[in-house]
Amino acid sequence: xxxxxxxxxxxxxxxxxxxxxxxxxxxxxxxxxxxxxxxxxxxxxxxxxxxxxxxxxxxxxxxxxxxxxxxxxxxxxxxxxxxxxxxxxxxxxxxxxxxxxxxxxxxxxxxxxxxxxxxxxxxxxxxxxxxxxxxxxxxxxxxxxxxxxxxxxxxxxxxxxxxxxxxxxxxxxxxxxxxxxxxxxxxxxxxxxxxxxxxxxxxxxxxxxxxxxxxxxxxxxx
Amino acid sequence: xxxxxxxxxxxxxxxxxxxxxxxxxxxxxxxxxxxxxxxxxxxxxxxxxxxxxxxxxxxxxxxxxxxxxxxxxxxxxxxxxxxxxxxxxxxxxxxxxxxxxxxxxxxxxxxxxxxxxxxxxxxxxxxxxxxxxxxxx
Ligand code: SF4
Ligand code: SF4
Numbered sequence: 001x002x003x004x005x006x007x008x009x010x011x012x013x014x015x016x017x018x019x020x021x022x023x024x025x026x027x028x029x030x031x032x033x034x035x036x037x038x039x040x041x042x043x044x045x046x047x048x049x050x051x052x053x054x055x056x057x058x059x060x061x062x063x064x065x066x067x068x069x070x071x072x073x074x075x076x077x078x079x080x081x082x083x084x085x086x087x088x089x090x091x092x093x094x095x096x097x098x099x100x101x102x103x104x105x106x107x108x109x110x111x112x113x114x115x116x117x118x119x120x121x122x123x124x125x126x127x128x129x130x131x132x133x134x135x136x137x138x139x140x141x142x143x144x145x146x147x148x149x150x151x152x153x154x155x156x157x158x159x160x161x162x163x164x165x166x167x168x169x170x171x172x173x174x175x176x177x178x179x180x181x182x183x184x185x186x187x188x189x190x191x192x193x194x195x196x197x198x199x200x201x202x203x204x205x206x207x208x209x210x211x212x213x214x215x216x217x218x219x220x221x222x
Numbered sequence: 223x224x225x226x227x228x229x230x231x232x233x234x235x236x237x238x239x240x241x242x243x244x245x246x247x248x249x250x251x252x253x254x255x256x257x258x259x260x261x262x263x264x265x266x267x268x269x270x271x272x273x274x275x276x277x278x279x280x281x282x283x284x285x286x287x288x289x290x291x292x293x294x295x296x297x298x299x300x301x302x303x304x305x306x307x308x309x310x311x312x313x314x315x316x317x318x319x320x321x322x323x324x325x326x327x328x329x330x331x332x333x334x335x336x337x338x339x340x341x342x343x344x345x346x347x348x349x350x351x352x353x354x355x356x357x358x359x
Contacts, residue, residue, distance in 0.1 A: 009317040040272075044314075047275040052318050054279075054357045 001030035001121070002094045003128045004037060004114040006045065013052040015111040016090065019060060022049065023086035024113070025079070026066035027093035034128055037092030037114050039066050045092060045113055070097025076104050119150070136206030136213060142194060144185035149207075151178035157199035227349040229258045230277040231342070232304075233288040234266045236296050236332040252339045255346035266290075267300025274311045274325060278357055284349035285311075286326040288341065294331075301329055321352055 006012075016022055024046040032038030046062035053060040063085045067075045070093035079089070079101070088109040091098045095116040102110055118130035133150035139157070140147060149155045153171045159179030163170025169177045186194050206213070238260060250256075259282075263269055266289035277285045287308055289301030305327040312322035326348075328341045 009314065010319075013318070040270075044271050044275065047272055047279060048314055048318065051275065051278060051357050055318060055320065 001033050001119070002096070002116060003034045003118050003120040003130075004031050004094050004116045006036060006041070006092075007113060007115055009048055009052055012045070012049065012090065012111070012113055013056065016049060016053070016060065016088065017056075017058075019087040021061040021063070021086050023063045023065055023079075023082050023089045024049070025070070025089050025091045025093070026064070027070045027091070027097050028066055029069045029071070029093070031092060031094055031114065034122070037094070039064070042066065042092050045090070049090070067093075069093075071100055073100075073104060076100055079105065079108065133207070135204075136208070137202070139199070142197075142199070143182045144189070144191075144194075146178055146182050146185060148178060148182065151176070157202055225350070225354055227257045227283040227346065227354075228281055229255070229284045229286070229345055229349055230280075230282040231258050231260045231286055231288060231345075232263055232266060232269045232273070232277075233260060234290060234296070234300065235262055235264055236290055237288050237330050237338065238262050239333065248334070249339065252336075254339050254342050257346050257349075258342050265295075265297045265300040266304035267295075267297055267302075269304050269307060271307050271310055271314075274307065275314075278315075278324075278355065281355070281358060283352070283355040284324045284326075284345055286328065286341075286345050288328045288330055288338065291329045291331060296332075305329070320356055323348060324352060324355070 024042045026032070026039045026042035027037055028039070035041065042064050046064050050060060050062055063082055065079075065082055067078055069075050070091060088111060089101060090111050090113050091101060092113045094114065095112065098110050098112045101108060119132045119134060120128045120130045122128045130150050132147055135149045139149070148157060148159060152159055153169055153175070154161060156179065159182070160177055161170070161179075164177040164180055167177055167180045169175040183192070183195055186192055266287050269287055274285050287304050289304045290296055292302055292305075295301045308325055308327040311325045315324060316322045326345060330337050330341065
């Protein structure tokens with residue numbers, strides 16, 4: 001899922017300074033699962049916005065709404081049901097949602113309530129870790145299913161580097177050296193020889209270094 | 223500057239049952255501050271972040287929660303959950319530039335006992351010292 005967390009309240013209060021009424025718009029997708037921007041978090045945020053504005057000697061009305069997702073046109077159109085109820089939308093979706101509203105609604109001002117952080121998962125309640133960086137040219141079949149792009153601090157394709165100590169990365173003793181884990185996992189499948197194969201220099205254009213990416217599926221368009 | 227604070231207390235059924243003794247008179251006789259408005263909940267684990275924030279929105283100068291001891295909650299983890307939510311509200315208050323001490327969690331044994339009154343007095347004097355809530359305009 002896309003993992004995000006709420007921005008500091010000072011930033012959000014600054015965004016809505018001149019608003020009289022805002023629509024706090026939750027997303028029921030990834031950000032609900034990572035407890036950053038679902039309906040419950042939108043309710044909390046609305047309360048904090050009202051309190052923050054009150055403290056600044058201003059008043060603001062908040063309407064709370066939620067969409068199934070904020071990254072598909074058909075759901076974005078549903079914003080019309082709150083017509084007239086807001087000067088601006090404060091979206092608790094990931095950055096995709098905020099961009100989508102901006103793309104599709106030329107008269108709607110939208111502010112991001114979250115810092116969108118990474119693609120990750122939760123192995124432990126209340127904790128999320130980065131697992132994939134969306135590089136567009138997956139190498140997991142060569143690395144025992146563990147991602148060197150997202151999980152190695154240097155995104156090395158031929159690791160580990162000389163800083164790997166006792167399974168930990170040189171950037172911090174709390175951080176796993178994913179290349180050590182790749183080595184151990186390949187060994188457990190009797191595929192250590194894969195470690196000897198030199199990965200070629202990568203073409204990072206699929207990773208966004210060649211500009212914004214786009215996928216077109218002809219079979220799905222009419 | 224002296225002022226009369228409004229404090230909201232969310233207390234679980236088990237730790238606040240003394241409040242009902244003799245129609246609440248007993249607490250009053252023990253010196254429980256009149257500034258405290260006691261809201262009884264079946265379990266403090268039911269108290270949401272929004273419940274605590276709403277108390278501030280409704281004009282409370284301070285808000286606190288009294289639940290069972292951490293290792294002796296009637297509903298196993300209710301009071302531990304409540305403590306986490308109180309901590310989240312404290313962080314949020316601080317983000318808004320407000321004293322985090324305006325919200326507090328206490329774990330107390332069940333039934334009638336002096337600490338319930340003591341913690342009420344502690345909260346009352348802390349809020350008096352801090353002054354009125356900055357959320358009132
Ligand atoms: S190699 Fe690329 S696509 Fe595969 S998991 Fe890593 S970042 Fe994601
Ligand atoms: S120690 Fe391991 S994870 Fe850290 S930079 Fe080197 S290879 Fe990558």
